[in-house]
Amino acid sequence: MSVKLTASALAITAVAATSAAARDQVQVAGSSTVLPYASIVAEAFGENFDFPTPVVESGGSSAGLKRFCEGVGENTIDVANASRKIKDKEIKACAEAGVTDIIEVRIGYDGIVFASDINGNGFEYTPTDWFLALSNEILVDGQMVANPNKTWADVNANFPAQALQAFIPGTKHGTREVFEDKVILAGCEATGAFDVLLAAAEGDTDKAKHKAAEKACISLRTDGVSVDIDGDYTETLARIESNKDGIGVFGLAFYENNTDKLQVATMSGIVPSTESIATGEYPVSRPLFFYVKKAHIGVIPGLKEFAEFFIADEIAGEDGPLAEYGLVSDPELTDTQTAVADEAVLGSNM
Amino acid sequence: MTDATQNTGAVAPKSSLHTLDARTKRRNAAESRFKLYGMVAIGIGLLMLVTLLTTILSKGTGAFTQTFVTMEVDLLESKLDKSGERDLEKIKKVTTFGYAPLIKSAFEKTVKTHGMETDLKSKTMAKILSKSAASQLRNYVIANPDQIGQTIEFRFLANSRVDGYMKGRVTRDSIANDKNITPAQLDFVDQLIEVGALTKTFNIDFIIGADASDQRPEAAGIGVAMMGSLFMMLVVLALALPIGVAASIYLEEFAPKNWITDIIEVNISNLAAVPSIVFGILGLAVFINYMHLPQSAPLVGGLVLTLMTLPTIIISTRAALKAVPPSIRDAALGVGASKMQAVFHHVLPLAAPGILTGTIIGLAQALGETAPLLLIGMIGFIASNMPETVGEGLLSPNSAMPAQIYEWAKRADPAFYERAWGGIIILLIFLISMNTLAVLLRRRFERRW
Numbered sequence: 162m163s164v165k166l167t168a169s170a171l172a173i174t175a176v177a178a179t180s181a182a183a184r185d186q187v188q189v190a191g192s193s194t195v196l197p198y199a200s201i202v203a204e205a206f207g208e209n210f211d212f213p214t215p216v217v218e219s220g221g222s223s224a225g226l227k228r229f230c231e232g233v234g235e236n237t238i239d240v241a242n243a244s245r246k247i248k249d250k251e252i253k254a255c256a257e258a259g260v261t262d263i264i265e266v267r268i269g270y271d272g273i274v275f276a277s278d279i280n281g282n283g284f285e286y287t288p289t290d291w292f293l294a295l296s297n298e299i300l301v302d303g304q305m306v307a308n309p310n311k312t313w314a315d316v317n318a319n320f321p322a323q324a325l326q327a328f329i330p331g332t333k334h335g336t337r338e339v340f341e342d343k344v345i346l347a348g349c350e351a352t353g354a355f356d357v358l359l360a361a362a363e364g365d366t367d368k369a370k371h372k373a374a375e376k377a378c379i380s381l382r383t384d385g386v387s388v389d390i391d392g393d394y395t396e397t398l399a400r401i402e403s404n405k406d407g408i409g410v411f412g413l414a415f416y417e418n419n420t421d422k423l424q425v426a427t428m429s430g431i432v433p434s435t436e437s438i439a440t441g442e443y444p445v446s447r448p449l450f451f452y453v454k455k456a457h458i459g460v461i462p463g464l465k466e467f468a469e470f471f472i473a474d475e476i477a478g479e480d481g482p483l484a485e486y487g488l489v490s491d492p493e494l495t496d497t498q499t500a501v502a503d504e505a506v507l508g509s510n511m
Numbered sequence: 512m513t514d515a516t517q518n519t520g521a522v523a524p525k526s527s528l529h530t531l532d533a534r535t536k537r538r539n540a541a542e543s544r545f546k547l548y549g550m551v552a553i554g555i556g557l558l559m560l561v562t563l564l565t566t567i568l569s570k571g572t573g574a575f576t577q578t579f580v581t582m583e584v585d586l587l588e589s590k591l592d593k594s595g596e597r598d599l600e601k602i603k604k605v606t607t608f609g610y611a612p613l614i615k616s617a618f619e620k621t622v623k624t625h626g627m628e629t630d631l632k633s634k635t636m637a638k639i640l641s642k643s644a645a646s647q648l649r650n651y652v653i654a655n656p657d658q659i660g661q662t663i664e665f666r667f668l669a670n671s672r673v674d675g676y677m678k679g680r681v682t683r684d685s686i687a688n689d690k691n692i693t694p695a696q697l698d699f700v701d702q703l704i705e706v707g708a709l710t711k712t713f714n715i716d717f718i719i720g721a722d723a724s725d726q727r728p729e730a731a732g733i734g735v736a737m738m739g740s741l742f743m744m745l746v747v748l749a750l751a752l753p754i755g756v757a758a759s760i761y762l763e764e765f766a767p768k769n770w771i772t773d774i775i776e777v778n779i780s781n782l783a784a785v786p787s788i789v790f791g792i793l794g795l796a797v798f799i800n801y802m803h804l805p806q807s808a809p810l811v812g813g814l815v816l817t818l819m820t821l822p823t824i825i826i827s828t829r830a831a832l833k834a835v836p837p838s839i840r841d842a843a844l845g846v847g848a849s850k851m852q853a854v855f856h857h858v859l860p861l862a863a864p865g866i867l868t869g870t871i872i873g874l875a876q877a878l879g880e881t882a883p884l885l886l887i888g889m890i891g892f893i894a895s896n897m898p899e900t901v902g903e904g905l906l907s908p909n910s911a912m913p914a915q916i917y918e919w920a921k922r923a924d925p926a927f928y929e930r931a932w933g934g935i936i937i938l939l940i941f942l943i944s945m946n947t948l949a950v951l952l953r954r955r956f957e958r959r960w
Contacts, residue, residue: 184805186895186908188888197725197923200892204724207894208646209606216807216908218891236799236806393921418923421685475608482642486726 184235187215187467191225191242192335193393194412195449198483199242202471212463222335230255239457239464243450244335262455262506268477270489272413272438273445276423278405282321284426290317292348294325295387297380300354308382328400328409331391339447341379349378414487438489468501567935574933577714578669578677584617588660597656607645625706629699641668643730671728671926673700677711722894728926733934739809739909746813747820747877752870755824763832764854783822790819791883807888807908816877827869831862864956871949875942881913890914912938
């Protein structure tokens with residue numbers, strides 16, 4: 162009897178849920194790099210406001226933006242975190258699903274560091290080293306040949322003869338793109354391989370040729386030297402712990418929480434730190450964003466307040482908790498604050 | 512050619528039955544080898560179990576204790592309620608950031624009263640506390656606005672590095688490159704231990720508390736996720752048990768045996784083998800996108816897990832019904848009972864222990880399931896409060912125990928890793944008690960014919 166009662170009670174709640182409107186908490190998903198920052202903000206938001214604590218999910222920038230672009234309505238997320246700018250393709254997909262007014266918010270900058278086991282060899286990299294280590298084809302005597310390098314000593318005579326093994330973020334992570342742009346592509350250009358590829362590139366226009374050459378540059382070798390990690394940095398860390406030769410790509414904040422297990426490599430002679438990233442000396446950094454659906458402001462309670470709180474001086478400023486966790490604060494934070502207050506959408510005022 | 516009997520007689524060994532011939536020896540050796548293989552297999556299994564349990568226990572027990580700092584805090588009116596009106600709305604305007612100075616001066620006071628010597632600035636001292644300290648203070652003040660102006664003793668959480676130092680995870684060597692804590696702060700911690708202000712005690716908040724952000728692993732607890740799991744299990748029980756039992760009784764006792772029921776039967780067995788992630792995708796498409804149920808809600812989680820558990824319950828219920836001998840049914844029908852009376856008055860009570868066992872094992876399986884929850888938004892940073900009503904428990908966003916463990920295991924701070932192991936201990940306790948209950952029920956009520 163009681164079972165029947167519970168079942169019918171449940172059915173009633175279920176029906177009530179479908180008819181009852183307005184979800185009352187903000188729903189966020191996206192980049193796992195932004196996740197710690199977003200959860201710090203969500204927690205402080207829940208503590209200081211009368212709104213419930215927002216729910217923050219991860220899954221990668223692309224996955225988050227895909228869910229963001231599924232449409233407008235309570236069963237879709239309100240905010241997408243991304244460790245890269247939204248692509249034109251994604252804006253188009255959004256528009257097709259009815260998500261037209263998107264507010265772009267830059268929260269600050271994040272460094273990407275190269276780290277290896279604390280007891281292993283230390284490295285001082287340049288982008289060229291990484292291109293020579295991981296690219297599918299490299300330039301030898303004016304010819305593009307399949308990458309023959311086996312150890313770091315093959316790549317750069319100053320390095321120890323440690324087997325090449327890199328754990329890099331998988332393609333669904335925004336970090337991967339920054340790695341390709343700022344490291345591999347930079348190395349490709351520095352070695353002269355880019356010019357050779359551009360000369361050989363097929364395409365109708367210069368732009369198409371350029372694109373083809375870039376694409377050839379960033380195609381990585383597939384013989385097991387470079388391993389894509391689709392999970393989070395903890396997975397990369399676990400891989401390095403089991404394979405001491407491995408070099409991993411991490412976010413600065415992750416490295417700073419695990420300094421007892423990892424040693425960081427310099428890039429072009431600069432040690433990564435919030436300071437060297439803020440001044441722009443350390444080359445491999447990228448802005449972090451979140452995107453807000455304007456249509457949900459006023460529908461989901463607390464959404465605008467959350468967006469404003471995220472970039473408030475006391476949170477995202479130089480002395481705020483985000484900077485303390487490893488975010489490099491944005492020098493143009495005030496502009497962002499006004500943009501959010503005005504609810505300026507993408508493409509309207511640029 | 513040769514006579515068979517004679518031949519046998521000639522070949523038969525003329526020795527005692529007590530001495531073994533070569534063939535018997537070989538057979539006996541094969542048997543003892545087989546026994547040995549069996550024992551080795553069991554030994555390997557046991558070894559794995561012992562390794563698993565010792566790893567879990569050694570890594571996870573740390574999560575149940577936590578380092579606390581006890582201090583007296585002056586709740587200054589000048590900082591918390593400038594107007595002096597004790598207007599709650601105005602007091603609420605002071606954010607957690609406004610409480611930081613109180614904590615700093617509390618440290619200065621502690622240093623003075625205990626006569627400690629340190630070069631650290633109060634800001635650096637305050638860094639050994641968890642970031643949750645300010646919100647703890649603020650919650651207290653909002654709950655007791657009349658206490659403003661008083662001096663109250665508080666017990667704050669120490670931050671994860673200090674806690675790690677107390678647990679031996681963090682040493683002066685390991686923090687060489689760590690910018691979150693300095694050896695000077697650890698010296699200060701040692702002084703606090705001496706005067707008894709800093710202690711490591713049992714931490715109930717780990718069992719009853721909510722998740723915390725990446726910056727304060729010390730404040731994270733599994734309690735709210737436990738409630739999430741509980742509400743999901745309630746949904747599963749309330750839906751899967753009646754549906755599953757009704758379906759099996761019909762199929763087993765009433766349905767005609769024809770090709771349609773055969774197809775249904777095959778499909779139920781197939782469903783039982785479908786990977787759980789598939790049910791997650793189904794849940795996302797049907798419950799969230801089509802029926803517009805809220806995301807991250809235990810109700811949706813429970814519905815998805817119901818789909819997953821149903822086949823298990825149907826299969827075990829049918830087995831339990833089959834095990835009731837036909838003579839019981841025949842006897843009931845023979846004295847004039849209708850088919851339904853025979854089933855409900857005689858067969859079902861006898862099959863009940865088997866049905867319950869199957870249900871509990873199905874529930875235990877559902878309790879440990881993570882994959883389908885991934886797609887309906889139950890994995891992530893979901894730091895909700897304890898649900899106050901049943902409706903809230905079902906509909907407000909929540910996580911589940913295994914989802915919480917997965918979430919902790921992938922966070923950057925090593926202190927979360929310890930909590931993941933601690934969460935596993937709690938989850939295991941639940942699973943073991945559920946399985947024990949199933950075994951006990953079977954022992955107590957099962958009848959054999």
